[in-house]
Amino acid sequence: xxxxxxxxxxxxxxxxxQLADLTMAAGVPWFAVHVSDESGHTSSWIIRGELDGxxxxxxxxxxxxxAIQAIVSDSDGQVWAITSEDELVxxxxxxxxxxxxxxxxxxxxxxxxxxxxxxxxxxxxxxxKIELVECLCWASDGxxxxxxxxxxxxxxxxxxxxxxxxxxxxxxxxxxNNIVQTQDAIYALGYAGLILRRSVDGTWLRMDGxxxxxxxxxxxxxxxxxxxxxxxxxxxxxxxxxSVAGDVTRTIAQVPGEPLGITRFQCQWFVSxxxxxxxxxxxxxxxxxxxxxxxxxxxxxxNCLIAVDAEPQHADHAQVHLWLRTRNRDAWLRPVICRx
Numbered sequence: 001x002x003x004x005x006x007x008x009x010x011x012x013x014x015x016x017x018q019l020a021d022l023t024m025a026a027g028v029p030w031f032a033v034h035v036s037d038e039s040g041h042t043s044s045w046i047i048r049g050e051l052d053g054x055x056x057x058x059x060x061x062x063x064x065x066x067a068i069q070a071i072v073s074d075s076d077g078q079v080w081a082i083t084s085e086d087e088l089v090x091x092x093x094x095x096x097x098x099x100x101x102x103x104x105x106x107x108x109x110x111x112x113x114x115x116x117x118x119x120x121x122x123x124x125x126x127x128x129k130i131e132l133v134e135c136l137c138w139a140s141d142g143x144x145x146x147x148x149x150x151x152x153x154x155x156x157x158x159x160x161x162x163x164x165x166x167x168x169x170x171x172x173x174x175x176x177n178n179i180v181q182t183q184d185a186i187y188a189l190g191y192a193g194l195i196l197r198r199s200v201d202g203t204w205l206r207m208d209g210x211x212x213x214x215x216x217x218x219x220x221x222x223x224x225x226x227x228x229x230x231x232x233x234x235x236x237x238x239x240x241x242x243s244v245a246g247d248v249t250r251t252i253a254q255v256p257g258e259p260l261g262i263t264r265f266q267c268q269w270f271v272s273x274x275x276x277x278x279x280x281x282x283x284x285x286x287x288x289x290x291x292x293x294x295x296x297x298x299x300x301x302x303n304c305l306i307a308v309d310a311e312p313q314h315a316d317h318a319q320v321h322l323w324l325r326t327r328n329r330d331a332w333l334r335p336v337i338c339r340x
Contacts, residue, residue: 014038017318017338019308021070024299026077029306031058032068033318033338044068046081046089046115047337051304054324056335062115063106064089072136072143080143082120082133088155089117099159122153124163137179139186141202146176152188152196152204165196165204178223183230187244189221195234195244210242210251223261223297227269228282235262235271241280253284263298265305266325272298272307290332295321309334316340 016036023030029049036042044067048059066083073079078092094100094116103115122129122145131147138144142156149168155161165188174191186198193216196204209216221242224234231245239255241262257273264270269280272295278286296308305323312319317339324331 015340016315017340018312019318019320019337020044020068021081022297022299022306022308022320023071023073023079024301025073025079027302029056029299029301030071030073030079031320031337032071032081034067035338042067042084044081044083045338046071046079049306049337051301054329054331054333056306056320056322056337058337060106060109061091062089062103063109064103064117069133070136072138074138074143080136080138082136082145084132086120086122086131086133087117088120089115091115118159120155121160122147122151122163123160124151124166129163134175134177135179137181137186139181139198144179144186144188144198146179146188146190148175150175150190150194152176152179154202164198164202167194167196167206174220177221180224180226180232180234182226182232184232184245187224187232187234189224189234191220192217193219194221195242195249197244207244207247207249209236210240210249222259225262225264225269233262233269233280235259239271239273241271253280253286255280255286256288260295260310261297261307263300263305263307265298265300265323270298270305272296272310290323293321293332 018034020032020034031047033045034042043065046062048061050057066085068081071081081089099118100116103117122131134148135146142154145153152165153161154164176190178189180187188196193209195207198204220237222235224232227233234242240251241253243252255271255278257275260272262271271278276291279289294310296310298307303326307321309319317336319334319336322333
């Protein structure tokens, strides 16, 4: 981590570190790291990164006492996170706004810019819901929230996020995995073949996938991103790469390995799998470019691709996969971002 923390002071008993999420904000990477203590309680650090040559310099920014579920940036480059206890946390200066309170600094962390939080409720026509958030996405009209209960909410201000779409079915496993903004539209992806497109008035339209209707219940849409023409490219369990453009959904490629995520890096598209990292060539073909590397969610940080380590080797620290690709260097690195 950083010299601003006395790490030996933080390591009380046995602690396990795991990277929970990452995002780009104002051109630099940000990380949410879980720290689980010997009692099983999970707290979190939000850490700012900056690439200096081949070195990822890290600055812990804030500690929160619960597990961060997701982290995202807005159009102004500010960072937002949501915890398992429904605390919305941000470095946006909201100290003068009613309902927001300053996050108490960790005793071992030097003063940083102010961080603020407030508790959110999830409001539906039939009353308030109990939710566990899975993903976030900032849209022009507010913060979109996807949950494990297969519901979508929008928050703009105050202490309540309002329900926009309810796909909850008792006994149906899996929630909303990803909310993706493309040039064409905003999409939500999830279990049971869930592909939703959001209109400008905030209504969500369920789209049929390129599979038989009876197969949809068994298809998990893992993640998506904007394709080369502003359309949606999404990866499904089993390796199908699905394109959504307008009202048309079609399978454009089949990746051999079981997928973990999909990403764009330096105008190329890649799918990470249990076998390694594949490049999507655009004509339906794929090529394995890095074997035996397990990457989760990834972000394009300019000269490097930074990805969640989907197979952490050690409990006492959290690492990322970093693919550094410049005119003079092409290397895969595995820097530590948080250590006991």
